[in-house]
Amino acid sequence: MITSAFILLALYIVTTILNIFPTSTGLPASVDTAVSTIGGYVGMFDPIFPTGTMATIIGLIIVFELAIFAFKGFKWIFSYLPFIGGK
Amino acid sequence: MPVIPKLPLKEKIFSILSLLSVIFILSLLAFSPTVSYGATYSEGFDTLSTGNLVGQDTWANVSGGSIVVTATSTNTSSPNALAKPNDTGGTQKRAIPASDLGLFEAQVYLSNNNDTGTIGSASISVGTSTNPQLGIFSIRTDGNVRAINSLGTVLASSTVATAGWNTMKITWTYTTSLVFSMYINDVLLHTYTSGITGDIDTIGITFGNSTPYFLVMDDFLVQTDADVPVPDYTSRIDSMTYATSTNEVFVEGYWNYHEPEDSNVDELKIYQTDVLGVTNIVTYTATSSGAFSFTYEYNGIATTASSSVTLAYDIDVTAELSRLDLNYYDPFGTEGLDPTGSLYKTLIQKETITIGAETYDGNLDVRDIEGIYNLPEYACSLTELTGCLKNAFVWLFYPTQQASQGFENLKETLPSKFPFAYAYDFKNIMTALYTTTQTEDLSISYEFAGLGTLTLISEEMLSAVPYASFIKTILGYILWFIFSVTMYRRTLKLFDHNTTTQ
Numbered sequence: 089m090i091t092s093a094f095i096l097l098a099l100y101i102v103t104t105i106l107n108i109f110p111t112s113t114g115l116p117a118s119v120d121t122a123v124s125t126i127g128g129y130v131g132m133f134d135p136i137f138p139t140g141t142m143a144t145i146i147g148l149i150i151v152f153e154l155a156i157f158a159f160k161g162f163k164w165i166f167s168y169l170p171f172i173g174g175k
Numbered sequence: 176m177p178v179i180p181k182l183p184l185k186e187k188i189f190s191i192l193s194l195l196s197v198i199f200i201l202s203l204l205a206f207s208p209t210v211s212y213g214a215t216y217s218e219g220f221d222t223l224s225t226g227n228l229v230g231q232d233t234w235a236n237v238s239g240g241s242i243v244v245t246a247t248s249t250n251t252s253s254p255n256a257l258a259k260p261n262d263t264g265g266t267q268k269r270a271i272p273a274s275d276l277g278l279f280e281a282q283v284y285l286s287n288n289n290d291t292g293t294i295g296s297a298s299i300s301v302g303t304s305t306n307p308q309l310g311i312f313s314i315r316t317d318g319n320v321r322a323i324n325s326l327g328t329v330l331a332s333s334t335v336a337t338a339g340w341n342t343m344k345i346t347w348t349y350t351t352s353l354v355f356s357m358y359i360n361d362v363l364l365h366t367y368t369s370g371i372t373g374d375i376d377t378i379g380i381t382f383g384n385s386t387p388y389f390l391v392m393d394d395f396l397v398q399t400d401a402d403v404p405v406p407d408y409t410s411r412i413d414s415m416t417y418a419t420s421t422n423e424v425f426v427e428g429y430w431n432y433h434e435p436e437d438s439n440v441d442e443l444k445i446y447q448t449d450v451l452g453v454t455n456i457v458t459y460t461a462t463s464s465g466a467f468s469f470t471y472e473y474n475g476i477a478t479t480a481s482s483s484v485t486l487a488y489d490i491d492v493t494a495e496l497s498r499l500d501l502n503y504y505d506p507f508g509t510e511g512l513d514p515t516g517s518l519y520k521t522l523i524q525k526e527t528i529t530i531g532a533e534t535y536d537g538n539l540d541v542r543d544i545e546g547i548y549n550l551p552e553y554a555c556s557l558t559e560l561t562g563c564l565k566n567a568f569v570w571l572f573y574p575t576q577q578a579s580q581g582f583e584n585l586k587e588t589l590p591s592k593f594p595f596a597y598a599y600d601f602k603n604i605m606t607a608l609y610t611t612t613q614t615e616d617l618s619i620s621y622e623f624a625g626l627g628t629l630t631l632i633s634e635e636m637l638s639a640v641p642y643a644s645f646i647k648t649i650l651g652y653i654l655w656f657i658f659s660v661t662m663y664r665r666t667l668k669l670f671d672h673n674t675t676t677q
Contacts, residue, residue: 089571092578099581106588112596120604127608132618135638138651143605145658152662154598156669 408464410441412496415528417473424471424492424528432461438501442520445471448491456554475530493527 130139166172412428430441441461446453455474459467473492500519553562590599618633630636637643 091572092575095574095578096581099578099585102585103581103588106585106592109592109594111591112593112600115597115600115604119601123601123604124608127605129619132632132634133637135634136640136643136646136650138647138654141651141654145654147605148658149662150598152665 410496410498410523412443412494412524412526415492415494415526417492417528417530419475419530422473422475424473424530425468426471426494426526427466427468428496428524429466430461430464430496432464440499440501441523442497442499443467443469444495444497445469446493447473448493449474449489452553454553473530490530491527492530493525495525496523497521498523 133139407429408431410428410430412426414427415424417424424445426443426445428443430443432441433439443459443461444456445458446456448454457471459469461467471492471494473490475490497520500521502519553559553565555563555566589595618630618635620628620630620633622628640646
């Protein structure tokens with residue numbers, strides 16, 4: 089009951105915020121082409137350069153930075169909550 | 176050189192844990208493997224898929240009377256559910272001449288074999304109450320036997336005192352072939368293996384008096400009272416079987432109902448024993464004498480799972496058939512001071528089956544923990560107060576399916592919303608990039624007008640570099656090292672309140 093209440097409350101808040109954002113129609117097709125072209129040239133170096141490792145590291149960095157961004161976003165929202173937010 | 180943050184240790188730990196939590200959740204949402212959850216499991220004949228569809232059909236051994244077939248359809252694209260044998264839809268009735276003793280088939284199915292839809296309802300009956308006939312009913316979908324009802328009546332001579340019979344039944348099982356078992360008074364009269372395998376639809380109506388079904392009829396003919404077997408009225412458990420696909424245990428047997436002045440009551444108690452101890456206790460009490468058949472749902476792996484999952488522990492399901500004496504109080508019995516369970520109890524029979532290390536169809540994800548344990552319910556009584564306490568804590572802290580389903584919904588919503596969708600789209604592009612097989616020889620070249628092409632660098636050239644694989648490995652280590660150092664410095668900067676750039 090208690091755990092469910094917390095989870096559902098958190099989900100309700102996150103879903104409400106998400107619903108404010110517009111629905112995406114996807115990235116432009118040119119981005120796909122660009123990435124494929126770059127990937128092709130980078131892939132050429134795969135015999136001697138660990139392109140897979142590099143992609144993994146870039147992915148981790150993106151996740152890390154997104155996490156920081158989200159963390160700061162939550163902190164910013166939290167700061168405006170009455171009584172407990174501090175503003 | 177990064178500045179070491181001057182924060183209290185508690186705040187540092189809190190901040191790091193918070194950051195890790197956010198990373199974990201984002202990783203889970205963005206990069207977790209696709210899982211299936213809450214998939215609909217459909218039981219029964221009435222939901223059909225595209226193919227050669229047969230909703231319900233029956234073979235009936237009939238001597239006089241009629242076969243009545245009714246069907247309705249909720250299929251909007253092809254609303255005509257047909258009822259054979261006359262193939263014109265709706266309710267059909269076929270008169271059977273008294274001389275025409277044999278096998279008949281009736282079917283209910285959609286009007287077009289390639290339609291997809293739902294037959295709203297269908298029923299098939301043979302004979303009347305004054306002229307009972309033997310009906311063998313089977314329910315099938317797409318040519319496969321799904322279930323066979325244990326319905327039927329017996330052809331008996333008018334000189335036989337059928338009113339004294341306790342029960343009559345026919346059961347069918349379809350494993351390697353169709354097997355018929357016939358009972359009167361719960362005494363097995365005969366088991367007949369038909370030899371019919373595969374798609375029964377290919378056998379159908381062409382059978383006549385010489386079919387195996389007719390032999391069944393011969394074995395079932397009761398001509399005198401002496402043919403009626405002596406029933407066994409002792410309380411007992413006849414069988415316990417289980418189905419891992421539905422998490423069910425089937426308990427069958429016979430018990431007796433005693434009039435109140437007799438002061439005895441038969442009771443069947445079913446429970447499961449696993450890593451959580453004794454849980455999920457269900458108790459039934461006889462209200463009339465006769466055969467009983469109970470379906471007990473045990474807590475196992477979620478039946479919605481859809482690829483191989485192994486049960487991590489054994490589950491023992493036990494059925495105890497006891498007789499309670501209403502006149503005697505037993506404060507030292509297993510139920511102790513529980514006023515409803517402290518009657519003097521005599522165990523008649525105890526049977527246990529073990530369900531363990533079974534392979535299920537399903538994807539195991541973190542939410543299947545709910546399926547594994549469901550909501551465990553512990554025995555709760557005056558002597559088992561810890562069980563009551565456990566139940567209270569389970570109710571308080573156990574997340575519900577609605578809560579876990581919320582994560583699934585969030586996971587579906589997030590990739591559709593700007594700007595998060597861009598991250599998912601980019602991830603898909605990258606995934607496609609690394610899963611697409613490259614066939615052409617990649618190169619960077621420069622074409623001189625009239626002088627040919629100069630290849631500056633190509634994949635082939637790079638592959639020919641001495642120690643290419645070794646160099647690649649070393650570069651991989653270097654990349655990870657640079658990444659580690661970068662992340663370390665970046666993390667320190669996060670908590671450095673003396674700098675403005677974070």
